[in-house]
Amino acid sequence: xxxxxxxxxxxxxxxxxxxxxxxxxxxxxxxxxxxxxxxxxxxxxxxxxxxxxxxxxxxxxxxxxxxxxxxxxxxxxxxxxxxxxxxxxxxxxxxxxxxxxxxxxxxxxxxxxxxxxxxxxxxxxxxxxxxxxxxxxxxxxxxxxxxxxxxxxxxxxxxxxxxxxxxxxxxxxxxxxxxxxxxxxxxxxxxxxxxxxxxxxxxxxxxxxxxxxxxxxxxxxxxxxxxxxxxxxxxxxxxxxxxxxxxxxxxxxxxxxxxxxxxxxxxxxxxxxxxxxxxxxxxxxxxxxxxxxxxxxxxxxxxxxxxxxxxxxxxxxxxxxxxxxxxxxxxxxxxxxxxxxxxxxxxxxxxxxxxxxxxxxxxxxxxxxxxxxxxxxxxxxxxxxxxxxxxxxxxxxxxxxxxxxxxxxxxxxxxxxxxxxxxxxxxxxxxxxxxxxxxxxxxxxxxxxxxxxxxxxxxxxxxxxxxxxxx
Numbered sequence: 001x002x003x004x005x006x007x008x009x010x011x012x013x014x015x016x017x018x019x020x021x022x023x024x025x026x027x028x029x030x031x032x033x034x035x036x037x038x039x040x041x042x043x044x045x046x047x048x049x050x051x052x053x054x055x056x057x058x059x060x061x062x063x064x065x066x067x068x069x070x071x072x073x074x075x076x077x078x079x080x081x082x083x084x085x086x087x088x089x090x091x092x093x094x095x096x097x098x099x100x101x102x103x104x105x106x107x108x109x110x111x112x113x114x115x116x117x118x119x120x121x122x123x124x125x126x127x128x129x130x131x132x133x134x135x136x137x138x139x140x141x142x143x144x145x146x147x148x149x150x151x152x153x154x155x156x157x158x159x160x161x162x163x164x165x166x167x168x169x170x171x172x173x174x175x176x177x178x179x180x181x182x183x184x185x186x187x188x189x190x191x192x193x194x195x196x197x198x199x200x201x202x203x204x205x206x207x208x209x210x211x212x213x214x215x216x217x218x219x220x221x222x223x224x225x226x227x228x229x230x231x232x233x234x235x236x237x238x239x240x241x242x243x244x245x246x247x248x249x250x251x252x253x254x255x256x257x258x259x260x261x262x263x264x265x266x267x268x269x270x271x272x273x274x275x276x277x278x279x280x281x282x283x284x285x286x287x288x289x290x291x292x293x294x295x296x297x298x299x300x301x302x303x304x305x306x307x308x309x310x311x312x313x314x315x316x317x318x319x320x321x322x323x324x325x326x327x328x329x330x331x332x333x334x335x336x337x338x339x340x341x342x343x344x345x346x347x348x349x350x351x352x353x354x355x356x357x358x359x360x361x362x363x364x365x366x367x368x369x370x371x372x373x374x375x376x377x378x379x380x381x382x383x384x385x386x387x388x389x390x391x392x393x394x395x396x397x398x399x400x401x402x403x404x405x406x407x408x409x410x411x412x413x414x415x416x417x418x419x420x421x422x423x424x425x426x427x428x429x430x431x432x433x434x435x436x437x438x439x440x441x442x443x444x445x446x447x448x449x450x451x452x453x454x455x456x457x458x459x460x461x462x463x464x465x466x467x468x469x470x471x
Contacts, residue, residue, distance in 0.1 A: 003049045007056060014060045018067040018079060019451060024427030025068045027061060034062060064430070069451040070459060073430040075230070075258055077449040078290040086348040087292050090341040097132075097339040098317060098331025100324060107328050110343040113350070117283060118299050120263050122276030129300040129307075131334055132342040136257030137177035139282040139298035140224065142335070144168065144181045146280060146300060147222040147251030149309040156309065160186045167213050168222040169206050171197040171236055172437075173229040175255055191218075197229075203240035210248050222251050227272050228259020231436055231444060233389030235259060238274030246277070254278040257296065258446075261288035264358045268366060285346045288362055288448045295342045306333040361450050368447045372457045381465070390445040394419065394464050396471040413440035415471050422467040429463050 017023050029037065038058050047055075065071060067079030095103045097110070110132060119126035133139045148155055152163040166187050170178045172194045179189045193213075195205045210220045223245055225236040238254060245252035254260075254275050260283030262268040263275070275281060279301050286295040300306055311318075311332040318332050331337065350358070372390045376382040381400060384392035393412060402408040416433035423429055432444050443464070447457075 003053070006053055010053065010056050010060065015067070015079065015081075015084075018065040019069065021069060021456075023065070023068070025071050025430050026064050026424055026427045028424045028427060029062065037062075067449075067451065069449060069453065069456045070429040071449065072445055072447065072452075072460065073432050075284075075287045075446055075448060076290075076293055078451055080290050080292065080349055080450070082352040083290070083292045083345045083349045086345040090344045093341065095341065096331075097341055097343075098329070098334070098337060100328035101322070103341065106341045106343055107330060109347045110330070111328070113343055113347050114297065114299065116350075117297060118301075121278075121281055121299060123299075123301055127301075127303060129303050129305065129333070131298055131306065131330065132339075133296050133298060133334075134294055134336075134340075135296045136175065136255070136282050136284050137180060138335075139257070139284075139296050140175065140177045140253070140255055141181035141184060142298045142306075143224070143251075143253040143280040143282065143300075144178075144185060144187070144222055145335075146305055146309055147253065148185065148187070150251060150279075150302075150305060151219070151221045153308075164219045165191065165217060166221045167191045167193055167209075167218045168224065169193050169195060169209060169220065170224040171195055171202060171226060171229075173197045173232060173234060174224060174226045175230055175257065178224050178255070197234060197236065203237055203244065206241060207244050210244060210250065220248065220250050222253065224253045224255055225278075226259075227254050227256035227275065228262070229389075230258060231389065231434065232391060233258065233446070235271045238272060238277070240274075242274050242277035245279075251280070252278045254281045257282045257284040258287055261285065261358075261362055264289070264355060265362045265366075266359065267363055288365060289346075289349075289358055290361070290448060290450055291346045291349055294340070295346050309333075310335060364450070365447045365452075368452055368454070368457060369445070371454055372445060372447070372461075375457065375461060379461075390447075391442050392445070393440075393442045394468055396468045398471065409440055415468060416441040416443055418471060419464055419468045423463065426467070429460055431460060431464075 066077050071077055095106065097103050097106060100107045114130040115126040118128045118130065131142070133142060148166065154162050168178070168182060168187070168191060170192060179192045182192045183189050193209055195202055206223060213220050223241060225238055225241045227235050227238070242252055256272065256275070259271065260281060262271055281299045282296065283299060284296045285291040286293045314332070318329050320326065331339065369390050376392060377384065381395045381397070382392050383395065384390070394415060395412065396415060399408060399411055402411070420433055433441050434444060435441050
């Protein structure tokens with residue numbers, strides 16, 4: 001008990017420090033330096049509990065403070081106290097989600113929460129199915145697996161040799177997990193046809209491909225539309241895509257891992273108009289809703305399909321003569337056997353905030369994004385494409401008047417990595433960068449941290465200019 005109390009004290013001190021703007025986001029060291037700073041090697045003899053406490057402190061000392069109000073690096077940021085408490089509780093319970101008999105409350109909470117999420121999508125009375133998975137990539141792969149089984153159920157027993165060559169469609173800006181899922185399922189990455197993402201082109205090109213590919217001996221089986229792309233935060237035209245899928249009887253999946261949470265906002269849910277017509281939806285509450293990692297849901301419109309697709313009737317777990325309703329033994333519809341309790345964090349936070357609390361939190365994040373966009377759109381030294389996520393280039397003073405476009409592009413490509421490296425070395429803030437297609441490295445600003453304020457946005461802009469003025 002004394003040991004656990006000391007661990008809790010270490011954690012509480014770290015939490016307080018994480019929200020302190022005077023502390024660093026990161027105490028950065030290069031890998032070889034960090035390996036030498038502490039003895040991380042595993043020993044033959046057991047360590048003392050005092051040594052274990054030292055290891056706990058050292059681990060947090062060099063960890064990234066993702067709860068810090070000035071951490072903007074990835075989509076999962078912030079630290080909710082109720083969500084954290086729920087995570088502690090589930091680790092203490094240390095149970096598995098495969099049967100009602102070992103996780104009765106958690107299984108019921110998953111049931112009611114998934115039903116609520118399906119209602120929010122717009123499926124009548126919340127009917128359908130779903131499961132929480134380790135992340136959006138796995139949720140997307142589940143959707144592809146179900147689409148294939150729906151069209152060719154014999155593939156479960158006989159494998160890919162029993163079905164024709166399948167093709168799937170998605171946009172060029174979709175998440176890499178669509179191709180990864182195709183590779184894992186034996187469909188092949190070359191069978192994923194990527195289409196230009198602009199609204200009119202997306203719908204027209206998809207329709208053309210769906211009609212023309214059967215002539216070439218391919219069978220279209222799956223269309224994945226994205227609601228909130230990872231880089232730009234763009235939304236595919238769901239209504240137009242759903243019309244095509246309905247006409248040609250193709251599974252429509254919506255990857256709303258990032259943007260799905262906008263369904264909680266009456267002000268912004270219009271961006272997902274048509275989502276209720278999808279066969280499946282990925283929705284990651286561990287992103288914009290700030291539920292602690294990991295928390296990703298796949299929602300499926302057709303009830304019973306997941307069970308038929310994935311069940312293996314393992315009699316040592318899923319006995320048919322138990323005393324309760326066997327529909328609550330959810331493990332046989334999952335790809336995993338051992339499955340972590342991810343639901344309690346979301347459920348407890350939902351109880352604490354209510355739907356209106358999540359709505360306010362999401363609206364606030366988008367308000368901060370709009371503030372950043374308006375702050376830099378006419379500011380000297382910034383250029384930006386128009387998208388939901390705030391993506392932009394910073395041009396240092398020495399580069400703003402270079403007339404040679406190729407030279408300017410070459411030098412601009414190096415700016416964001418240098419500024420990002422300096423951010424990490426100073427530890428003041430973090431924001432991600434990347435290239436995209438023919439666009440050189442740009443900053444990608446995604447705001448999902450409830451602790452962030454207008455002042456933190458101002459700080460980020462000033463810090464970029466301070467760290468990049470001499471480039």
